[in-house]
Amino acid sequence: MGEQRVALVTGGAVGIGAGISERLAADGFEVIVTGRRAGVAAEMAERIGGRSLAFDVSDHAATVAAIQGAGRIDVLVNNAGWDHFDWFTDLPYETMRKLVAINLEGVLSCTQAALPSMQEHRWGRVITIGSEAGRIGSKGNAVYAACKAAAVGFSMSIARENARFGITANVVAPGPIETPLLREMTPHAIEVVTNQTQMKRLGTPEECAAAVSYLASEAAGYVTGEVLAVSGGMHLGG
Template identity: 70%
Template sequence: MRRTALVTGGSYGIGAAIAERLVADGAEVILTGRKLDAARQQAERIGARAVAFDVADHAATVAAIERLGPVDILVNNAGADHFGWFTQVPYETWKRILAVNLDGVLSCTQAVLPGMQESGWGRIVTVGSEAGRIGSKGNAAYAAAKGAVIAFTKSIARENARFAITANVCSPGPIETPLLREMSEHAIAVVTEQTQLKRLGTPQEVAAAVSFLVSEEASYVTGENLGVSGGMALGG
């Protein structure tokens, strides 16, 4: 049976790699982005469909997902970030970070769950961050949002196990993406040194972990937070 997968923030970076991997796995993939042209360009490249909406807009998100019909696999990947000491981050900035990284996850998850419950099968994977597990200097609001989605996912896993729906988090560490390259060379060197493997990860390595979590082979895995971070959470 071919599954329908929705990947938010699938136009570039980690989301694009996840969408491409799920297409290769045989899923019918719908990827989202805030800009329709970028989403369509990526979708056409990999053989997927594209829709545009801002996950921070609850009403628009729910309406868009309802128009898609039943979704078997949800990958909550859309994210926003801002680097700076928390005392210097404007209210509007950290509210936007929470709206995308936390509220967006809740909106998308609530929109797809009724259909999954009715069908008696579903996979929900949220792309978190090791910042949500260990904190992040200069990234407090982002870390707060990612920590919250870990707790949220565990709760969704508990509520929906009776429907054969699994919910898990995949938490990357420093990954080689255009967003990461916006950091200074010194900052990149610091986060790389915090990993045990002393290198950056790739979007494809995150995509491989997501591919496993949404597969039948992971049917007995739920409520977990899988780090793809070169051992960053080990510390030391």
């Protein structure tokens, strides 16, 4: 790969993010692991030989300052997210705002902060972790699904705007993945989402990380504006 490239993974210390951080480090990237909890991010960074940053993606000013202060960024993985299950009519406005701030506004802030470095070096990858909820909807998860759908439209636009700089922008859309967050759901809810996949099983963080690894690679230089589902065929229905 020549000069070592730098990948920044938001929420990169737990769940899907941890799998992505580990995989990109194994691929030869210098990985910057970010998270709200400095100690957790630092522990992961030390384990994979990378760096860490602590900030909350819902804080625009702190996010921009941290990413711009990190130096060169070649690959941005917008992974940080937060979920809350409730019927939309029962959802408090404060919770709605938090969902939007983390799952959508955080993607906008991180991308706006990282793009100038990629444009300067005329190479880059913006990879956003979406969700099948953004394509097929999700009962009790309307605002989260709306944010993930918006992230797809945003990524398509970034792909159009930045192709001239050699930058690609793509989305990885996981289905139900075996993570601590998923295990907070009831056994019945887990069974329901598992049965919505064609493979009738949960995915793994490593399977999501493999998709990110490809999109971050030189081999994916002609792939942009795409949504790559890692969901066991969840979007197929039936």
